[in-house]
Amino acid sequence: MSLPTTLRVENISKIFGRVAAVDHLSCEVRRGELVGIIGPNGSGKTTLVNLISGFVKPTSGRILYNGQDITYTAPHKIVCMGISRTFQMVRPFYHLPAYKNMIIPLYSPRVRQLAGGRYGDRNAVALDLLEEVGFERDANVAYKPAGTLPQGYLKRLELAKAIALSPELLILDELFSGMSLAEVASVVPVIEKLRLAGKTIIMIEHRLKELFRIADRIMVLNYGQKIADGASTEVMESDEVKKAYLGSEG
Amino acid sequence: MKKRRERIDRGIKARSEDVYALSSWREMLYLAGPRLLPAAAFLLLPLFLGAYWQKVMISVAVFALLAISWDMLAQTGMISLGQALFFGMGAYVSGILNFYFGMPPWIAIPIATVLGGALCTLILTPVLRLRGIYFSMVTLIIPLMLVRIIEATKIFGGTEGLSGMTPLPSTLTEIYLVTGVLLGVLFGLRRLMETDYGLVLKGIRDNDRSVTNAGIDIFWFKTQALFISSTIGAFAGALMTHVYMFVGMPVFALDYSILPMAAAVVGGSGTLAGAALGAVILVPLSEALRGIGGLRIVMYGLFLVVFTVAVPEGLFDYIQRRYHQMERWVEIDQ
Numbered sequence: 001m002s003l004p005t006t007l008r009v010e011n012i013s014k015i016f017g018r019v020a021a022v023d024h025l026s027c028e029v030r031r032g033e034l035v036g037i038i039g040p041n042g043s044g045k046t047t048l049v050n051l052i053s054g055f056v057k058p059t060s061g062r063i064l065y066n067g068q069d070i071t072y073t074a075p076h077k078i079v080c081m082g083i084s085r086t087f088q089m090v091r092p093f094y095h096l097p098a099y100k101n102m103i104i105p106l107y108s109p110r111v112r113q114l115a116g117g118r119y120g121d122r123n124a125v126a127l128d129l130l131e132e133v134g135f136e137r138d139a140n141v142a143y144k145p146a147g148t149l150p151q152g153y154l155k156r157l158e159l160a161k162a163i164a165l166s167p168e169l170l171i172l173d174e175l176f177s178g179m180s181l182a183e184v185a186s187v188v189p190v191i192e193k194l195r196l197a198g199k200t201i202i203m204i205e206h207r208l209k210e211l212f213r214i215a216d217r218i219m220v221l222n223y224g225q226k227i228a229d230g231a232s233t234e235v236m237e238s239d240e241v242k243k244a245y246l247g248s249e250g
Numbered sequence: 251m252k253k254r255r256e257r258i259d260r261g262i263k264a265r266s267e268d269v270y271a272l273s274s275w276r277e278m279l280y281l282a283g284p285r286l287l288p289a290a291a292f293l294l295l296p297l298f299l300g301a302y303w304q305k306v307m308i309s310v311a312v313f314a315l316l317a318i319s320w321d322m323l324a325q326t327g328m329i330s331l332g333q334a335l336f337f338g339m340g341a342y343v344s345g346i347l348n349f350y351f352g353m354p355p356w357i358a359i360p361i362a363t364v365l366g367g368a369l370c371t372l373i374l375t376p377v378l379r380l381r382g383i384y385f386s387m388v389t390l391i392i393p394l395m396l397v398r399i400i401e402a403t404k405i406f407g408g409t410e411g412l413s414g415m416t417p418l419p420s421t422l423t424e425i426y427l428v429t430g431v432l433l434g435v436l437f438g439l440r441r442l443m444e445t446d447y448g449l450v451l452k453g454i455r456d457n458d459r460s461v462t463n464a465g466i467d468i469f470w471f472k473t474q475a476l477f478i479s480s481t482i483g484a485f486a487g488a489l490m491t492h493v494y495m496f497v498g499m500p501v502f503a504l505d506y507s508i509l510p511m512a513a514a515v516v517g518g519s520g521t522l523a524g525a526a527l528g529a530v531i532l533v534p535l536s537e538a539l540r541g542i543g544g545l546r547i548v549m550y551g552l553f554l555v556v557f558t559v560a561v562p563e564g565l566f567d568y569i570q571r572r573y574h575q576m577e578r579w580v581e582i583d584q
Contacts, residue, residue: 076462085463093457103446103449104450107446107449110465
């Protein structure tokens with residue numbers, strides 16, 4: 001592995017009250033890698049994402065992005081530096097058409113900067129991006145109010161909003177949950193395409209089969225600690241992982 | 251045989267925001283009518299009104315401005331219970347500029363509008379990070395605090411206030427100044443809220459986390475919305491200083507906070523036009539009820555309750571829907 005490190009998490013902890021959601025965790029993600037993070041419910045996966053994206057500040061430890069300390073950087077600045085994420089719980093603007101939901105990320109300072117100050121028709125860009133994630137243009141899905149769309153579309157809308165920000169590091173928090181098999185199959189090529197474009201991707205997933213097919217490396221969390229890190233086959237062989245997933249008797 | 255209410259859009263082609271398929275005068279009038287009618291009413295009515303109702307009209311326009319300013323903040327997710335802060339700040343700044351520095355109204359009012367707005371924004375900046383009820387509580391308290399400060403320190407005339415301000419040349423000047431600004435603010439802000447910038451502001455209200463996640467500094471955008479809103483309120487206050495030729499502690503009174511909010515709720519918040527409509531209804535009503543003294547507040551409360559229950563989306567939305575859609579009862583089987 002000679003690729004440069006995109007993200008380095010150093011000994012980070014987040015304590016909520018008396019519970020350590022993330023407990024002295026360290027990890028590294030290299031440029032262009034697709035890393036999957038798995039773990040039982042409450043193992044600290046989402047908290048880790050919240051820490052990286054700056055929505056939650058750690059109790060101790062630090063986070064480096066391309067060598068720069070972003071531990072205490074405001075979340076909107078982190079986005080503008082090139083880290084964008086999706087949320088597990090989607091909360092779109094329900095009364096607005098799906099494509100209008102895309103306007104806000106397209107209004108971002110990052111997008112304007114990348115576009116060199118000239119920015120044409122945001123609506124057109126929004127429609128193109130939505131088509132990319134599988135909003136069929138012929139069926140005019142993008143024009144329907146977000147509130148009327150099924151969960152699978154809302155998840156893909158969330159993905160399109162993250163892609164709109166042209167991130168270098170994309171963090172997908174349980175993107176596949178709530179999607180049908182067919183929808184997952186339609187999104188996987190989108191993710192593959194992002195990888196080919198050189199994006200670094202972190203995916204939190206409960207749908208292991210789909211994840212293992214595309215991930216380079218899997219990290220397993222339990223009780224806020226990393227209990228395994230490696231290729232999917234060897235990770236699932238680890239006794240500690242089996243214990244975490246199947247209970248201590250397993 | 252069951253019946254169901256069916257809604258049908260009126261058959262006018264030019265309904266969409268960017269398709270201009272106007273083919274006849276009738277269609278043009280259909281679109282322009284709802285905009286021209288209130289504008290024409292505001293511009294022509296003063297010529298036919300007596301002196302008393304002319305003053306009422308100024309009051310209507312002032313409260314309409316405060317209601318619009320409230321609605322603008324509400325659309326950005328900030329519920330203010332202290333529009334009196336904006337109003338009073340504009341009123342005092344203009345009063346001070348006129349009283350101590352001898353500036354004529356034509357200079358004092360514009361300066362007070364911008365400076366008053368800036369001062370309010372500055373005062374509220376520390377609480378901008380608070381959400382929901384906490385922001386509301388602080389906005390409620392600040393004007394009350396300022397009243398006590400003026401009372402205790404006796405600055406700017408203390409409890410007596412400052413009197414003998416330079417008036418504007420005539421009542422008609424006052425009316426046309428305030429209604430002109432009202433129409434400009436109303437149509438301008440309605441357009442602004444429809445742009446991508448407005449979408450970001452409304453996004454902050456619906457889901458501020460999602461806006462932050464788009465790399466947008468919500469604190470900075472809230473500051474801008476607050477400045478726009480407080481500037482509108484400050485103008486209303488600055489103007490009234492010269493209409494009353496007096497400025498004193500009553501400018502921070504609760505009336506200037508509650509009535510605009512009531513107007514926006516009755517008219518329908520989120521549309522700006524609804525806020526203005528609410529003021530057009532509530533202010534003359536409150537004048538007409540002046541005769542019954544203290545019971546006025548009771549009538550007023552009843553009125554509010556009836557409206558909130560009967561037309562919860564607000565009058566403006568209701569009228570708009572009836573204008574664009576026909577309703578009819580159709581029979582359905584089963």
